Amino acid sequence: MQLEEGRVIKAYNSFFYVQTNTDSELVACKLRGKFKKTRRSQGVVPGDKVLIGRLPDGTGVVEEQLPRESMLRRPAVANVTQVILTFAAAQPDLHPLLLNRFLVLAEWSGLKNILICVNKADLHDGDIAAFLNLYEQAGYRVLRVSAKEKQGMAELKEALAGETTVFAGPSGVGKSSLLNAIDDSLSLATGQVSDKIKRGKHTTRVAELLPYEQGFIVDTPGFSAMELGEIPLEELANFFPEFRPYLGKCRFAPCSHTHEPDCGVKTALAAGEISQERYEAYEAIYKEIQEAQQLKRKKEYK
Numbered sequence: 001m002q003l004e005e006g007r008v009i010k011a012y013n014s015f016f017y018v019q020t021n022t023d024s025e026l027v028a029c030k031l032r033g034k035f036k037k038t039r040r041s042q043g044v045v046p047g048d049k050v051l052i053g054r055l056p057d058g059t060g061v062v063e064e065q066l067p068r069e070s071m072l073r074r075p076a077v078a079n080v081t082q083v084i085l086t087f088a089a090a091q092p093d094l095h096p097l098l099l100n101r102f103l104v105l106a107e108w109s110g111l112k113n114i115l116i117c118v119n120k121a122d123l124h125d126g127d128i129a130a131f132l133n134l135y136e137q138a139g140y141r142v143l144r145v146s147a148k149e150k151q152g153m154a155e156l157k158e159a160l161a162g163e164t165t166v167f168a169g170p171s172g173v174g175k176s177s178l179l180n181a182i183d184d185s186l187s188l189a190t191g192q193v194s195d196k197i198k199r200g201k202h203t204t205r206v207a208e209l210l211p212y213e214q215g216f217i218v219d220t221p222g223f224s225a226m227e228l229g230e231i232p233l234e235e236l237a238n239f240f241p242e243f244r245p246y247l248g249k250c251r252f253a254p255c256s257h258t259h260e261p262d263c264g265v266k267t268a269l270a271a272g273e274i275s276q277e278r279y280e281a282y283e284a285i286y287k288e289i290q291e292a293q294q295l296k297r298k299k300e301y302k
């Protein structure tokens with residue numbers, strides 16, 4: 001049987017809906033038994049690239065799962081290439097530590113592109129410019145947009161093309177409004193999903209990929225701040241990209257870059273090559289992870 005490559009767009013009632021290059025319609029597929037979800041494997045999830053075979057009735061069978069480039073776990077979605085960390089210039093105010101936590105989670109997830117998008121530019125701007133410059137200096141691309149006034153939308157749309165994107169960020173910053181402003185057809189799908197989530201605790205959250213400009217937008221937030229405690233402490237500094245050039249320059253190895261003498265990161269901080277704000281965020285997140293892990297160990301000991 002000739003196999004065709006496709007992308008799993010959504011999973012529903014034990015069917016996997018696959019988009020192929022040749023069909024305009026999604027192909028409803030069943031799985032071969034070897035792909036079923038077990039304690040050890042996530043099974044096949046939305047975003048997976050697969051090879052399918054066709055049955056005479058027009059449905060399909062997933063025969064092969066292709067290697068994953070990335071994996072977000074809650075909810076499970078494979079091969080996300082980009083996260084747009086969405087915050088508001090005001091209402092709610094930009095919360096620097098929260099932004100840094102999201103940046104660390106995104107770096108840890110191994111996503112190729114990490115962008116910061118500051119929405120509600122119509123409400124505020126002047127005094128956050130200096131703050132955002134710090135993040136641009138750290139290597140992040142920052143988009144300033146307003147869903148309400150449709151400012152900055154061309155740049156945002158251009159960033160989405162060809163990528164598989166999740167929009168992550170705190171509640172109320174305007175993620176749904178931005179999707180509406182990008183394309184009316186996206187608004188419907190997001191609305192449906194948030195209804196589903198609100199309906200009750202028994203509905204599990206499943207992701208769906210919404211096709212957009214040769215790429216996809218994932219309709220769920222991607223990751224939650226709850227996962228921070230799972231990050232290995234000794235890897236944290238790697239998730240601050242502007243620290244990386246200095247990580248081999250500490251006298252002690254391993255070095256936590258908090259209290260050790262002759263630390264490359266602290267030397268760069270003193271020289272102004274690393275910003276005070278970002279270093280303080282590192283210290284705060286370091287402590288947070290340490291405490292979360294101590295708490296977990298205590299629970300396991302009991």
Ligand SMILES: Nc1nc2c(ncn2[C@@H]2O[C@H](COP(=O)(O)OP(=O)(O)OP(=O)(O)O)[C@@H](O)[C@H]2O)c(=O)[nH]1
Pocket residue numbers: 119120121122123145146147148149170171172173174175176177178194
């Ligand atoms: N002034 C202004 N208000 C906006 C803008 N974008 C969204 N809002 C408002 O901000 C509020 C929250 O917007 P949502 O799109 O629901 O935010 P969300 O991030 O999807 O929120 P959750 O569903 O809680 O995650 C709404 O009252 C919007 O009208 C904007 O660019 N400017």
Ligand SMILES: [Zn+2]
Pocket residue numbers: 250255256257258260262263264265266
């Ligand atoms: Zn160090």
